[in-house]
Amino acid sequence: MRQSQLFTRTRKDNPSDEESKNAQLLIRAGFVYKEMAGAYTYLPLGLRTLNNLNRIIREEMNAIGGQELAMTALQDKSLWEKTDRWDDAKVDNWFKTEFKSGGETGLGITHEEPITRIMTEHIASYRDLPVYAYQFQNKFRNELRAKSGIMRGKEFLMKDLYSFSKDTEEHDAFFAKAREAYLNVFRRAGIGDRTYVTFASGGIFSEFSEEFQTESEAGEDLIYVDEAKGIAVNKEVLDDATLAKLGLSKDALVEKKAIEAGNIFNLGTRFSEPLGLTYTAEDGSKQPVVMGSYGIGPTRLMGIIAETLSDDKGLVWPEEVAPFTYHLVSLAGNDDELAAVADELYADMEKKGMSVLYDDRIARAGEKFADADLIGIPYRIVVGKETKASGRVELVSRATGEVSTLSREELLNR
RNA sequence: CGGGGUGUCGUAUACCGGUAGUACGCUUGUUUUGGGAACAAGUAGACGGAGUUCAAUUCUCCGCACCCCGACCA
Numbered sequence: 389m390r391q392s393q394l395f396t397r398t399r400k401d402n403p404s405d406e407e408s409k410n411a412q413l414l415i416r417a418g419f420v421y422k423e424m425a426g427a428y429t430y431l432p433l434g435l436r437t438l439n440n441l442n443r444i445i446r447e448e449m450n451a452i453g454g455q456e457l458a459m460t461a462l463q464d465k466s467l468w469e470k471t472d473r474w475d476d477a478k479v480d481n482w483f484k485t486e487f488k489s490g491g492e493t494g495l496g497i498t499h500e501e502p503i504t505r506i507m508t509e510h511i512a513s514y515r516d517l518p519v520y521a522y523q524f525q526n527k528f529r530n531e532l533r534a535k536s537g538i539m540r541g542k543e544f545l546m547k548d549l550y551s552f553s554k555d556t557e558e559h560d561a562f563f564a565k566a567r568e569a570y571l572n573v574f575r576r577a578g579i580g581d582r583t584y585v586t587f588a589s590g591g592i593f594s595e596f597s598e599e600f601q602t603e604s605e606a607g608e609d610l611i612y613v614d615e616a617k618g619i620a621v622n623k624e625v626l627d628d629a630t631l632a633k634l635g636l637s638k639d640a641l642v643e644k645k646a647i648e649a650g651n652i653f654n655l656g657t658r659f660s661e662p663l664g665l666t667y668t669a670e671d672g673s674k675q676p677v678v679m680g681s682y683g684i685g686p687t688r689l690m691g692i693i694a695e696t697l698s699d700d701k702g703l704v705w706p707e708e709v710a711p712f713t714y715h716l717v718s719l720a721g722n723d724d725e726l727a728a729v730a731d732e733l734y735a736d737m738e739k740k741g742m743s744v745l746y747d748d749r750i751a752r753a754g755e756k757f758a759d760a761d762l763i764g765i766p767y768r769i770v771v772g773k774e775t776k777a778s779g780r781v782e783l784v785s786r787a788t789g790e791v792s793t794l795s796r797e798e799l800l801n802r
Numbered sequence: 803c804g805g806g807g808u809g810u811c812g813u814a815u816a817c818c819g820g821u822a823g824u825a826c827g828c829u830u831g832u833u834u835u836g837g838g839a840a841c842a843a844g845u846a847g848a849c850g851g852a853g854u855u856c857a858a859u860u861c862u863c864c865g866c867a868c869c870c871c872g873a874c875c876a
Contacts, residue, residue: 481875722835752834753833
């Protein structure tokens with residue numbers, strides 16, 4: 389798209405009401421707008437980025453058999469009372485409100501209850517299992533204190549997948565596949581090398597859950613990493629008994645600050661029993677379905693990437709995540725002849741199906757380069773005076789700063 | 803929720819119990835044009851309420867909002 393048509397503008401100064409690097413950069417570059425503490429609007433560049441993350445996640449979930457649906461944000465109070473998760477004394481971060489017609493509802497904090505009830509209509513026999521269902525949805529959590537920019541909000545996007553299996557063996561096999569799918573997501577999102585499978589509290593569901601913790605100074609958790617094995621333990625469960633159980637040695641562990649990028653849980657029959665999700669087994673007996681839940685927050689993931697891959701000039705997006713692949717920067721100024729050359733190149737790139745943001749604004753080179761660095765598109769293509777003479781353009785990698793020159797044909801056939 | 807802090811043009815900041823200044827942005831013009839240009843002329847501002855005072859953006863109180871530390875984070 390033409391940058392002259394993009395309604396967002398960049399700013400030089402950090403916002404005074406943000407401390408976290410991810411929020412400062414994303415706001416300055418025009419990716420997000422802060423509506424209130426813990427609630428951010430995704431502007432065109434930010435939404436393109438978020439959609440790319442969603443696409444990666446969707447592909448990985450589909451690859452392990454996930455079926456996408458979209459549940460409601462409004463929650464049925466009576467359903468949550470059955471699992472004892474409605475009471476504010478039990479779950480303290482609900483946004484609750486009343487219907488004009490009477491009765492109470494809440495905005496979904498997570499979706500185990502509704503998905504389990506839905507499945508009672510569709511699962512009756514062992515022949516119906518397993519089932520894997522997921523959605524992307526805004527979750528609402530009435531946090532006392534939102535913080536860390538877009539990484540911990542009151543409203544945020546989450547991909548939540550739920551697995552329904554006939555027994556723990558079938559469940560465990562899927563759990564392992566889900567773990568690999570998650571690692572694929574983080575690798576494609578550019579943070580694979582600093583994201584660790586981390587053993588953490590399983591809460592009330594099981595002994596351990598597995599977190600995907602990304603090393604970051606902005607993190608909220610302390611993890612202890614065994615670099616050789618590539619796994620870690622969250623400080624919250626770190627003790628001798630746990631280490632023995634996981635076969636880890638204290639001496640091999642390195643402490644790191646990290647942010648939770650995803651989490652997968654064994655739910656057992658915590659929800660299927662109270663909500664009556666059972667199936668008839670081959671021997672005719674009725675059995676509760678064994679469940680798991682698997683969460684990734686794409687908005688938080690975007691924050692983690694902004695936080696960990698950026699440099700002092702601005703954002704640095706991995707190719708699969710970036711809002712555009714190429715940033716075509718025209719230095720034509722008032723040179724109509726050169727502007728025509730850039731226009732034509734832009735049209736040709738579009739025709740080739742290349743993803744390109746075309747900086748056709750009339751502005752000086754310094755401002756354009758600074759903006760390009762801030763926005764962080766992977767490849768910058770510069771059309772300058774040399775282009776008019778030789779037809780060649782300059783290609784600069786945002787991540788490495790590596791510069792090369794290409795002919796039009798070389799660029800268009802990249 | 804406990805503790806600490808901050809609210810000033812669109813953005814970032816300064817000063818002050820007595821006419822609110824600067825930079826960026828934006829508008830117009832001239833010159834410039836490969837790393838956030840120069841000059842000139844414009845544009846635009848004290849979170850809300852109450853109190854103290856001759857006078858409040860400034861002091862006090864209440865409210866609201868935002869930030870940070872802690873707690874919390876199935």
